[in-house]
Amino acid sequence: MVEATVGGIVDFTTTIFVLSTMLSMGLELTIGQLMDSLRKRRLMAKSLVLNLVAVPLLAYLLVRILPMEAGYTAGFLLIAMAPGAPFGPKLAEISESDIAFASGLMTVLGFVSVVTIPLTVALLMPGDVAADPLGIAWLVFAVQLAPLVVGLVIDIRSPLLASRLYPPIQRLSNFSFAFLIVLLLVVYIDEMVLLVGTGALLVSVVLVGAALLLGYSMGGPAQDTREVLATTTAARNAAIALFIATTSFTDPNVLTVVLAFSFIGVVASGLIAGVWRQRVPR
Template sequence: MNEIIPILDKIAFLAFVVATMFGTGLKLTIRQIWQPICNIRLVILSLVTNFIFVPLFMYLLLQLVTVTEPVKDGFIIMALASGPPALPKLAEIVKGNLAFSTGLMMLLMFGTVFYLPIALPLVLQGVQVNSWDIAKPLIFLMLTPLGIGLFIKAKSEDIALNLQSITFKISNFGLRLGLVVRLVVHLGEIIILLKTGVIFISAIFIVFSFTVGYLLGGPGIDTQRVLGVGTAQRNFAAALLIGTSNFDDPNVISTIMVTSLLMMASVLIFGKNLTEIDQPQGAEVEQVEVS
């Protein structure tokens, strides 16, 4: 059983990420993705929110609360790692702007590739970050299926439409399987971290990150939702890569895993309520194209 669980986790991750990016490409055009991130003000606010406000807040918060050094390291890594691979899926859940979510995800991921190797060694001594290690999954697992999806959409609307339902089901399967597997695997760690107050810090982290992203994510509700969930959900893959390659203490990885799990669960649980609060009953959310 112990050998099967890691395999299931990898299958779930690959199914979720590849199907989500491929499905996103089937729904959009390059122009639709490019348009929202041509808004310079929105791009600057997105970068400042993710690469300055959130890490600075987490750093200051950890000066005020008492946690062990490995837990502190885990939180710092999560705060600095931006650009969640799940952002297009999260945008669907909260009825946000899918085109903006795709452009924002790529923008933040490319930013993280260059930002982490500079910022992390300044905050955590002895940590080494290889930009190519972070960029590889971005290229092979995300940009490639996205590009294939965009190509199919450009060549045949009918084929793209037929494939959308299949990719949607695969993406949902990967998401649910991954959450269940990680919940089972890390249940003991969650219970331990509950006793130490780490879950409370994670909750503050998530609430602040979402709030600042939401408030600065104009011009419309659909872009606010995207920047809100995109800021609250950090780049788990990059954080885990750094944690496993630089730290021997399991509490660093546990903090990263549990915080990421709590972030995803928060969006799944509160995403529907968020759309009901923002949107009058019976109204449709428009997909705003930012010019």
């Protein structure tokens, strides 16, 4: 009974976090930012290939080279398959990079991931892992794409209303995220400790490092866009990955690895964004 109650709280908090995060993204983004990002066609194409193809394939190769228990493998692949970090614009703000491109890229990835996440799950998830690609597609549509579109529509039709709604919804996103992290740490602290020696932390560090390097090298000639692509690619979309892990998988190891990877990705990206902030002004 207690476990069921705790599980329900985790599911509810995760849902609130994802819905408020995606809605706030839609309310904040302007059509101008989205169009400016789309006009950078070559850079956008490379960004999509890196986030949607290269990172999931690299994750798949890593788990083939360094095999792990099925639940750890599923969690690692799941977070690798989830592009479009909601933290992208915030990381760009920290590094004083191209915030408009970060917002546009995050939105484009949010749209296309409705198709790519279930597709990569079907193609790359090991056969011994129970996963429902169609069910995951519906989840991604319902909790990621739908609120994002609602936010965009509100912003287009009534910018004043969007500006009024954004602050409280953004605060709800921040508070629910903080509460969720604390809750997950309390509930899964024993499982987190057990990750040591499983290989899950090692492959997470390797993938985050590779994503940073690849993003920086493929981010075009401008320093601003290099930094954005590096941090956005490395952080991944913890929001949707946590939601899928809590609602579509019964093995707690899946959620544990998603949580661990999210910490590593966000912390590493945040630290390097802080380093870039200290660069000599151009």
